[in-house]
Amino acid sequence: MALSKEIYREFEDIVGPEFITDDPGFLDSYAFEWMAETVRENYSKYMPRPVAVIMPASTEEVQAVTKVCNKYKIKLKPISTGWYHWAAPLKDNEDTVQLDLRRMNKIIEIDEKNMVAVVEPYVVCAQLQAEVMKLGLNLNIIGAGSTTSIVASACAYFGPGPSTFYMGHNSDNLLGMEWVTPEGEVLTIGSFNSTGEWFCSEGPGPSIRGALRGVMGSRGGLGVYTKCAIKLSPWNGPAKLKVKGTVPAYRLPVEENFRAYTIAMPDWDAWADSYYQIYDNEIGYIFHRQFNLAGADLAPAFWLMYNDHTKTINDVEKMVKDPEIKELTEEMRISFQLILSGRSIADIKLQEKILDAILAETGGWKVKKYCDKDMAEFTNMYLQRLGHKHLNFVWVGGYLGSWMQSGTPDLVKGYAPVAIAGLERDAKDGNLVQCGGDALMGCGSGLSGGGAMGFEQFVSYDPADNASNAAAIKHMEDAVKDAMAAGYPPGKEFIYLQVGWTDEQIHEALRKMKQPLVFRYQAKIKEIFDPNNIGDRMYTTLPSL
Numbered sequence: 001m002a003l004s005k006e007i008y009r010e011f012e013d014i015v016g017p018e019f020i021t022d023d024p025g026f027l028d029s030y031a032f033e034w035m036a037e038t039v040r041e042n043y044s045k046y047m048p049r050p051v052a053v054i055m056p057a058s059t060e061e062v063q064a065v066t067k068v069c070n071k072y073k074i075k076l077k078p079i080s081t082g083w084y085h086w087a088a089p090l091k092d093n094e095d096t097v098q099l100d101l102r103r104m105n106k107i108i109e110i111d112e113k114n115m116v117a118v119v120e121p122y123v124v125c126a127q128l129q130a131e132v133m134k135l136g137l138n139l140n141i142i143g144a145g146s147t148t149s150i151v152a153s154a155c156a157y158f159g160p161g162p163s164t165f166y167m168g169h170n171s172d173n174l175l176g177m178e179w180v181t182p183e184g185e186v187l188t189i190g191s192f193n194s195t196g197e198w199f200c201s202e203g204p205g206p207s208i209r210g211a212l213r214g215v216m217g218s219r220g221g222l223g224v225y226t227k228c229a230i231k232l233s234p235w236n237g238p239a240k241l242k243v244k245g246t247v248p249a250y251r252l253p254v255e256e257n258f259r260a261y262t263i264a265m266p267d268w269d270a271w272a273d274s275y276y277q278i279y280d281n282e283i284g285y286i287f288h289r290q291f292n293l294a295g296a297d298l299a300p301a302f303w304l305m306y307n308d309h310t311k312t313i314n315d316v317e318k319m320v321k322d323p324e325i326k327e328l329t330e331e332m333r334i335s336f337q338l339i340l341s342g343r344s345i346a347d348i349k350l351q352e353k354i355l356d357a358i359l360a361e362t363g364g365w366k367v368k369k370y371c372d373k374d375m376a377e378f379t380n381m382y383l384q385r386l387g388h389k390h391l392n393f394v395w396v397g398g399y400l401g402s403w404m405q406s407g408t409p410d411l412v413k414g415y416a417p418v419a420i421a422g423l424e425r426d427a428k429d430g431n432l433v434q435c436g437g438d439a440l441m442g443c444g445s446g447l448s449g450g451g452a453m454g455f456e457q458f459v460s461y462d463p464a465d466n467a468s469n470a471a472a473i474k475h476m477e478d479a480v481k482d483a484m485a486a487g488y489p490p491g492k493e494f495i496y497l498q499v500g501w502t503d504e505q506i507h508e509a510l511r512k513m514k515q516p517l518v519f520r521y522q523a524k525i526k527e528i529f530d531p532n533n534i535g536d537r538m539y540t541t542l543p544s545l
């Protein structure tokens with residue numbers, strides 16, 4: 001499909017001729033999306049092509065574009081930094097305009113006293129972090145890394161990361177937002193609507209934050225979020241990070257009021273007990289099981305290779321045979337990273353004393369090799385900035401995440417062996433990438449202060465190999481079956497698979513959920529705010545019978 005000249009001119013009049021295109025080459029660059037091959041016919045790397053890409057520069061332009069879409073019943077799909085295949089149009093038989101928000105990239109305000117920042121959609125975590133650290137402040141960077149949009153994680157999708165235990169989930173850190181509804185109205189949610197100040201997401205007065213985002217957000221399916229206020233947290237480090245070293249493994253010196261450790265545990269019971277004690281004792285600034293993303297069998301060799309600029313990924317196969325690295329591999333099978341931050345030297349010493357007591361009680365230990373200066377500084381740089389997320393694709397260029405059901409550590413330790421065994425089974429035929437095996441990883445807590453967390457199983461596949469694509473799809477389907485057979489709800493793979501389903505398949509699955517009424521209420525919300533149905537089904541709804 002293509003836009004008529006008349007409609008194209010209406011959009012052009014809003015943003016100017018430089019900021020709209022229907023050139024097929026540009027359109028295909030937006031349709032080329034990670035994981036498309038797992039939901040498209042013949043394993044195509046392309047999601048449906050938008051009919052045009054438009055780059056607005058302001059809320060007013062977003063509003064005007066939205067009204068034109070309503071006028072002609074054209075679907076609208078916003079994207080900022082993007083991440084998954086659902087950032088693209090979803091259906092071939094629908095005319096969809098892709099709204100690229102990259103021109104809306106301003107930090108509008110930083111309120112140092114009240115620890116609030118107001119940003120537009122293309123302000124990324126790294127950009128804001130650099131500014132607020134100068135003021136002794138920091139922000140929660142989500143697990144997808146420092147190049148991600150703050151507005152997206154706070155308003156439209158998932159918001160946990162390595163710092164969530166200390167700094168909070170971004171759905172909670174959201175202190176107000178500006179929303180262009182699917183009909184083209186501009187609403188401000190939270191205190192800004194009443195007082196002109198961005199300090200509270202729930203008032204004074206009623207709030208519809210839960211209806212708009214809940215836990216998972218609308219994922220671009222219910223209007224456009226054009227700015228938000230995000231809660232900031234204290235930063236006890238230097239105003240400017242004193243980065244040293246060379247590509248790729250930059251290092252950050254561990255200040256005297258910080259500690260950076262990799263902690264290992266003898267078994268999953270001890271692992272869960274240690275998490276509860278960290279929660280209860282309120283120690284820790286960054287808390288994450290991160291380095292396992294390379295796979296437990298290869299992770300120690302990989303990270304040692306990564307930290308040696310004379311080596312390349314081709315050296316991992318040889319390194320993993322080294323007796324010392326073999327021993328380290330077994331030592332780190334159940335491990336996680338923990339960075340402590342003290343407000344004073346006395347505070348950091350107390351936190352370390354508490355950590356040592358926790359380890360003595362649970363039988364855990366600090367991994368000596370990762371206490372070495374180089375590895376401690378690398379851990380500090382990696383997790384304070386979270387700038388290495390391209391490594392998700394390290395083995396071959398394709399990965400997906402399965403499992404990740406959130407709950408207490410005891411709930412998660414129950415499915416960890418099931419997830420590990422499922423990946424081992426599905427990788428036996430050689431069609432999934434033969435890399436590091438079990439890659440369960442995730443933040444120490446998905447809530448400020450602890451209580452709930454989850455593990456995502458990183459599964460590598462080759463997007464250029466159709467047998468590998470088929471194996472990736474089968475693994476996702478198997479993970480759903482494994483979870484349900486073990487008494488768990490479906491995990492992250494379930495929302496991936498839905499992108500390729502028909503509406504009827506999605507509705508059938510939703511009717512079987514334990515709380516289908518949630519999705520029926522969301523259908524009523526969509527009827528009110530999106531009567532012309534210009535948003536897509538990433539805002540999940542279940543029509544009434």
